[in-house]
Amino acid sequence: MADEKVSRRDFLLYAMGAWAAVGVGGVLYAMYKTWEPLPEVKAQATVSFDLSTVEPGQIKVVSWRGKPVFVLRRTPDMVQCPDRSVKGEYTVVLGICTHLGCIPNWEADKKIWHCPCHGGEYDACGKNIFGPPPRPLDVPPFKIEGTTIVLGEEGNEYKQMKEKGLTV
Amino acid sequence: MRLMDWLDERLAIRQLIKVMLTEYYVPKNINFLWSFGVLVMLVFAILVVSGIFLLMYYKPDSHLAFDSVNKTIMMDVEYGWLFRHTHAVGASIMFLVLFIHMARGIYYGSFKPPREIVWITGYILFVLMSATAFTGYLLPWGQMSYWAAQTITTLFEKIPFIGPDLVVWIRGNYIVEDATLTRFFALHVVFLPLLLIVFTAIHLYAVRIPGSNNEDGIELTKEEKKHGKGVPFWPVFMAKEFFVMSVFLIFFFYLVFYQYKFAMDPINFTPADYLQTPTHIYPEWYFLAFYEVLRGFFFSQNLGLIAFVLSMFIAAFLPWLDTSPIKSAKHRPIYKILFWIFIADFVFLTILGKLPPTGLYAWLGFFGSLVFFAFFLTLPILSKIEKKKVAGGR
Numbered sequence: 001m002a003d004e005k006v007s008r009r010d011f012l013l014y015a016m017g018a019w020a021a022v023g024v025g026g027v028l029y030a031m032y033k034t035w036e037p038l039p040e041v042k043a044q045a046t047v048s049f050d051l052s053t054v055e056p057g058q059i060k061v062v063s064w065r066g067k068p069v070f071v072l073r074r075t076p077d078m079v080q081c082p083d084r085s086v087k088g089e090y091t092v093v094l095g096i097c098t099h100l101g102c103i104p105n106w107e108a109d110k111k112i113w114h115c116p117c118h119g120g121e122y123d124a125c126g127k128n129i130f131g132p133p134p135r136p137l138d139v140p141p142f143k144i145e146g147t148t149i150v151l152g153e154e155g156n157e158y159k160q161m162k163e164k165g166l167t168v
Numbered sequence: 169m170r171l172m173d174w175l176d177e178r179l180a181i182r183q184l185i186k187v188m189l190t191e192y193y194v195p196k197n198i199n200f201l202w203s204f205g206v207l208v209m210l211v212f213a214i215l216v217v218s219g220i221f222l223l224m225y226y227k228p229d230s231h232l233a234f235d236s237v238n239k240t241i242m243m244d245v246e247y248g249w250l251f252r253h254t255h256a257v258g259a260s261i262m263f264l265v266l267f268i269h270m271a272r273g274i275y276y277g278s279f280k281p282p283r284e285i286v287w288i289t290g291y292i293l294f295v296l297m298s299a300t301a302f303t304g305y306l307l308p309w310g311q312m313s314y315w316a317a318q319t320i321t322t323l324f325e326k327i328p329f330i331g332p333d334l335v336v337w338i339r340g341n342y343i344v345e346d347a348t349l350t351r352f353f354a355l356h357v358v359f360l361p362l363l364l365i366v367f368t369a370i371h372l373y374a375v376r377i378p379g380s381n382n383e384d385g386i387e388l389t390k391e392e393k394k395h396g397k398g399v400p401f402w403p404v405f406m407a408k409e410f411f412v413m414s415v416f417l418i419f420f421f422y423l424v425f426y427q428y429k430f431a432m433d434p435i436n437f438t439p440a441d442y443l444q445t446p447t448h449i450y451p452e453w454y455f456l457a458f459y460e461v462l463r464g465f466f467f468s469q470n471l472g473l474i475a476f477v478l479s480m481f482i483a484a485f486l487p488w489l490d491t492s493p494i495k496s497a498k499h500r501p502i503y504k505i506l507f508w509i510f511i512a513d514f515v516f517l518t519i520l521g522k523l524p525p526t527g528l529y530a531w532l533g534f535f536g537s538l539v540f541f542a543f544f545l546t547l548p549i550l551s552k553i554e555k556k557k558v559a560g561g562r
Contacts, residue, residue: 032337035351041341061443066343068443099469101322102315103445116447117319118463119526134469 046152051090059106061095064151068095068103069140070113071149074124078111081125084136084166086157087144093126093137104137113137139167188376189402193393195382202380203412204269210413211262212368214420216361218255222248226307228353230346233309234439250424256431257424259301263454266294274486275507277495278381284487286378289371291484296364298455298480303356305452306349310436315449317344317352318442326473343442385495448524456521457514457540463521464537466530475537482544489544492551493558502550510543 047064054060054073062069072091074080086092095103097115104113104122112129113122120131127136143155154162161167175181194202225245227236241248270290273279279287306317321338325331340347379393388397399405423430430453435446451459462476497504517536523529 035337035340037336037339037341038347041345041347063443066341066345066442100319101325102319102449103443105445116445117449119524132466132469132472 044152046150048148048150050148051087052147054090056089062151064140067140069093069151070095070106070126070137072106072124078124079127081127083161083164084125084127084139086139086142086149090149091125092139092142092149093122094140095137097133098128098135098137099131099133141167185402188372190400192376192379192401193390193398194380194401194405195388195393195398197382197384197397198380199383200412201268201272203409204265204272206406206409206413207265207416208262208269209368210416211258211265211420212364215255215258215262218251218258219357219361221251222255223357228307228350230309230349230440233307233349237308238437253424253428253431257420257428259304260431260452260454261420261423262297263301266297267454270294270483271511273381274483274510275497276381276383277385277490277497279486280385280490280495281487282378283375283381285374286371287487288484289367289374293364293367293371295480296360296367300356300360300364301452301454303352303360306344306352307356308436309349309440310433311438311440311444311446312433312436312449314344314440314442315445316451317348319449321348323473323476326470345442381495383496383498385498450522453518453522456519457517460517460521460533461537461540463525463530464517464533466525466534475541479537479540482541486544486547490547490551492547492554494554500554502553506543506546506550509539513539513543 044065047062047069049060049062049071051071051073054071056073057075058073060071062071070091070093072093074085074089074091081091084091095113097104097117097120099115099118099120102115102117104115104120106112107114111124113126115121115131115133118132120133121129122133122137123129125136126139128134139158139161140151141154142158143150143153144157158167172181222241225236225241225248227233237252241252273287273290302316302320306313321335321344324338325335327334336342338348339345340351379388379390382388392398433452438446450456458476458479461479462472465472465475492500492503494500497507513536517533517540520529520533520536525533
């Protein structure tokens with residue numbers, strides 16, 4: 001039958017199309033994987049930091065996955081925030097403005113973080129108090145071991161904060 | 169002419185020359201603003217040549233990039249500074265020339281039927297050129313380069329669901345790092361220029377089918393153009409273009425030799441530091457207007473982002489927003505006013521983009537952004553009014 005001949009040709013075309021789609025899919029997948037971070041980047045180890053080395057009122061910056069993490073030991077004259085503290089009077093936040101990713105600077109006289117790019121401000125707890133930032137500074141995953149904080153691992157304290165939605 | 173015959177037999181080269189050059193008639197009633205297409209080609213050629221020479225010494229590695237540009241090319245390579253300044257000024261001037269080229273199209277209605285494909289391929293070229301400028305800006309690995317890349321890639325974070333993962337994928341790291349630099353290098357040097365060349369070919373081909381628009385916006389037939397109302401693109405029209413190019417090159421090399429600093433942000437002479445953001449970050453002048461639209465909706469981040477994306481692409485839809493049967497602003501008094509308000513607003517937004525986004529400036533940015541969109545949104549209404557006028561036998 002003539003019809004059958006056409007449908008056989010159609011079948012071949014579809015089969016070829018499907019096979020080509022598999023090929024295109026494979027190529028796209030390979031391209032997608034090529035742009036993934038390299039294993040050495042992904043495997044960047046967790047960072048440990050001794051909180052007791054920070055003096056009251058002082059800020060230390062810890063580099064974690066290439067991002068700055070601010071460790072602030074609050075003094076009593078700063079705003080207090082028991083729910084956002086990783087431990088006692090320590091504020092530990094990712095030093096990346098939640099607006100567009102700039103790094104805010106600490107203004108010691110006003111006791112706030114001020115983002116130079118679009119004027120966002122955060123208090124000593126990392127809460128956004130002015131400007132375009134949509135949310136407080138993020139709290140990175142952490143685990144507390146005595147006075148040492150391990151960044152990149154989810155400890156109990158972090159999980160509790162995460163459940164209350166306080167980390168992001 | 170033996171070579172010509174030989175080529176003609178194999179490539180039909182005479183036919184090609186006729187279609188593209190000698191029998192492509194340009195109307196006589198066009199002004200110098202129509203020269204900017206040729207100027208775009210000229211600047212593109214300058215960028216390719218200067219880029220190739222920079223490429224010979226540039227090192228796409230986050231440890232070496234800064235010194236390869238600021239030490240090797242600027243100090244060690246003979247005339248390296250010339251190629252760098254030419255490339256940087258060329259990138260900047262490309263946008264000036266493109267903006268004028270596009271504004272001429274908007275003023276004289278060159279986006280209207282039958283030239284929609286010309287407009288759209290042109291707009292794709294503008295977007296590709298923006299991407300090329302953005303990826304190229306990262307390569308010197310200075311502070312401004314770095315933080316421009318950091319903030320612009322962060323924009324993708326706001327895409328629902330996949331955003332944060334997408335950003336890591338684009339950067340190849342949690343932050344802008346070596347992987348980002350090398351892939352931007354590949355895009356800037358090979359991929360985007362290749363696409364630019366392809367779309368330029370389509371753009372030039374597409375404009376040869378309906379031919380060039382003119383000041384009156386009244387179409388001339390090919391016969392009319394051939395007999396008295398037009399001139400062949402080659403050699404007659406190009407003869408004038410060589411004069412325009414000469415004048416332009418004087419201006420261009422004046423900038424390269426005496427005013428190159430406008431294309432070189434001083435902050436970019438500090439090596440990239442991923443732990444310290446510069447006090448003020450702002451894009452190059454040609455993105456300031458769009459950047460100001462992003463900041464203009466200061467009270468809502470999401471609204472600002474939507475407005476920003478819209479501001480970059482809304483002009484691509486002009487053929488469907490402006491459906492008035494009259495083409496040229498010469499015969500459209502209201503459109504003429506709207507056009508100049510739009511141009512003034514664009515300049516206003518560009519200036520505001522450089523100022524701090526606080527207090528009065530924030531509100532001015534907001535109203536400026538509204539005016540920007542108002543231009544596009546009043547066009548359908550204006551089209552309706554003008555259609556009635558034309559139908560009523562004006």
